[in-house]
Amino acid sequence: MADDSRSGFTRRDLVRGALVGAVAATAGAKTPAEADRGIGPGAVPITLQINGQTHRLTAEPRVVLADALRDRLGLTGTKVVCGRGACGACTVLVDGNPVCSCLLLAAEVQGRKITTIEALASDGRMKPIQEAFVAADALQCGFCTSGMVMSCKALLDRTPKPTRDEIRHAVSGNLCRCGTYPHVFDAVERAAGIRTAEGRAHPPDGTPVFQTLAASRTFTSDQRVDAGVAEALDLEEA
Numbered sequence: 001m002a003d004d005s006r007s008g009f010t011r012r013d014l015v016r017g018a019l020v021g022a023v024a025a026t027a028g029a030k031t032p033a034e035a036d037r038g039i040g041p042g043a044v045p046i047t048l049q050i051n052g053q054t055h056r057l058t059a060e061p062r063v064v065l066a067d068a069l070r071d072r073l074g075l076t077g078t079k080v081v082c083g084r085g086a087c088g089a090c091t092v093l094v095d096g097n098p099v100c101s102c103l104l105l106a107a108e109v110q111g112r113k114i115t116t117i118e119a120l121a122s123d124g125r126m127k128p129i130q131e132a133f134v135a136a137d138a139l140q141c142g143f144c145t146s147g148m149v150m151s152c153k154a155l156l157d158r159t160p161k162p163t164r165d166e167i168r169h170a171v172s173g174n175l176c177r178c179g180t181y182p183h184v185f186d187a188v189e190r191a192a193g194i195r196t197a198e199g200r201a202h203p204p205d206g207t208p209v210f211q212t213l214a215a216s217r218t219f220t221s222d223q224r225v226d227a228g229v230a231e232a233l234d235l236e237e238a
């Protein structure tokens with residue numbers, strides 16, 4: 001039999017150490033079942049920071065933010081259309097970034113700064129981007145409008161003077177089945193002061209807007225509108 005006592009560390013010590021280690025590891029680690037256990041499935045308390053106010057609710061962890069806003073907190077300005085992240089109608093801002101609230105769990109945005117369309121108007125007065133949407137006639141059925149406005153707000157917050165391409169990109173996740181996009185672009189440019197209240201753009205070189213439009217002859221994709229605008233421009237030039 002080998003002499004394990006020469007180093008002062010015997011086989012008995014080794015076995016004892018292994019056992020102690022195993023017991024300690026078992027005591028400190030969670031079992032697989034414990035590790036897999038998250039919150040729920042029953043209702044849990046959830047605290048949300050929405051439009052500068054703290055809201056407390058009790059909801060199952062599976063409840064998405066859009067439903068929590070609309071069904072639990074009465075903030076129905078946020079719309080749900082597809083419910084699967086395809087249309088952008090449910091767009092709200094989380095920490096200033098536009099997100100689809102139908103794809104986020106309410107429980108996972110606790111502690112984040114959530115902004116909904118309700119935050120934009122105060123004392124019965126609309127924010128400039130909302131007024132610009134009205135002035136530019138940038139809505140028809142209105143299903144996309146809340147989300148569209150929130151995406152545009154997020155853009156203007158980070159880029160006060162966006163280019164047309166930046167506006168297109170900002171609303172590229174917002175589906176408008178009514179085809180209001182040209183009016184939405186117009187609204188954002190009005191809100192940004194790029195376009196006058198009358199809807200006339202300020203060309204960088206100072207060229208009068210009607211002259212610019214007449215030269216390009218690119219108005220909208222609707223041929224009926226094109227014909228009408230072209231006729232109006234011809235009258236203007238005559």
Ligand code: FES
Binds near residue numbers: 102103
């Ligand atoms: S309802 Fe959320 S993306 Fe369509």
Ligand code: FES
Binds near residue numbers: 141175
């Ligand atoms: S205004 Fe109808 S979907 Fe955009």
